[in-house]
Amino acid sequence: MYRHLLVPVDGTDLSTETVSNAVEFARSLGARITFFHAQPNHAAPLSGEAEVVRLTSPAEFLYAYEGRARELLAKAESAARALGVPCASMTTVNDSPYRAIIAAAREAGCDLIYMASHGRRSSLGMMLGSQTLKVLVNAGMPVLVAATSNPPATSQAIGIIRDEHRSLAAVLHAWLHLLGSDEDPRDVPRNGLMRAMVHYIKAFPVALHHPKEEEYLFRKLRERTSQCNAELDELERQHARDHQLVDELAETVERHLAGRADVAAVKEAVSRYALFIWEHMGREEGVILPAAQRFLTPADWDEINAAFSENCDPRFGGDTDAEFRRLFSRIVNVVPARALDE
Structure with missing residues (x-):
């Protein structure tokens, strides 16, 4: 084995x-x-x-x-x-x-x-x-x-959604690593990094990912079946709650950087938000995506895939392309991979 x-x-x-x-x-x-x-x-x-x-x-x-x-x-x-x-x-x-x-x-x-x-x-x-x-x-x-092949629209769309989830999870993991390091998170370079993390979260899941899920994936699933309505209602409530939690997280960061809150308060806020997001993504991947695979038609998946492929991550597309590429790279490089000597 x-x-x-x-x-x-x-x-x-x-x-x-x-x-x-x-x-x-x-x-x-x-x-x-x-x-x-x-x-x-x-x-x-x-x-x-x-x-x-x-x-x-x-x-x-x-x-x-x-x-x-x-x-x-x-x-x-x-x-x-x-x-x-x-x-x-x-x-x-x-x-x-x-x-x-x-x-x-x-x-x-x-x-x-x-x-x-x-x-x-x-x-x-x-x-x-x-x-x-x-x-x-x-x-x-x-x-x-x-075994691999050219994936159908269903696989492509689900792959993009999961990849977006991984992007957010990677940012949160990097943030928790940053707060657990020996360096003072109020050091000047770290100030900008924590603000960048807040900015990324606001621009990615809150402003882009959640609305696309509701407009395309959730709407199509509601059209095909009522079996998932209760779960979809709860996920949409969580999307609204996400706005509030991110605002609270941003406020906690600014209070800390101004010397009005200790690092423990930031750790608690980030950990609370991470647990919320991981539970939320687990619901989507464990319940909604399997249901969508069962009930949606190939035409539905073509539409969903086209919508998510247009801008599958805020690092890509539009005038913010280079900005978000550098931002995401800067954040996740807080946690270095182990180098293998040649």
Whole structure:
């Protein structure tokens, strides 16, 4: 029986699906997970588009080649924590992903590599990407290749909703880590970071995510069945309550930064809000999404997927694109992944 899985992650939709499946698999085994991401060597000489980005937009380059790694790992960890699966994460700089994956599995003491193919048919007759095939051939340990395909609108929409949940959970985890560190949260850099966390929460779940759920997912589910009305009513009440809790959280932060409240008050407020959000997301993922899969039509899912895909996270789309990318990356990098020496 496998006890420790290495799960490589990247920024593709396929990776999001793979993380969800890997967490479910680990939970069924009672196993733990180490998530892993291999970054390209951004310090090496570059050519083509990457070099253009580095020269013309340094901030964008740093996000793409540094901040993005921690973001991906933080959201993967959030998926595992939501189901009570013990997890850790590792990252390394390596331009040979398959070698980095194998080295990470050995370094972490994993007994299974769980990964997905990116869709090319190999000489073995299987849909395997080149890196996946190289891991299979060279790993010297069991490798489980998850079956994947181009996901239908249902899977895409649910994947986006879960990914948005993971983004919020990652921010809250980073905040709790910040408050539990030895450094004084009133230090000047931390002042701005806590305000950034409040800003992100207001702009993400409160202003964007909740309204989309109500307008598309909840409305469509009400149209198809009355069986979920009581649960949907409660979730909408929780959305309204979320506004109040975030305002109270923001007020507590400002009182603390002004010296009128101690750090214990902030910890209590953040912990209270985190418990509320985790329970709320658990209801949605455990009750509403399964019900939606049962009752909604393919046309319903096409509409829902189109709505969420237009702006699946406030880091993407519109004039706030770069601002939110940097903000989210800054927040989740409070909790660094363990580096793997090459």
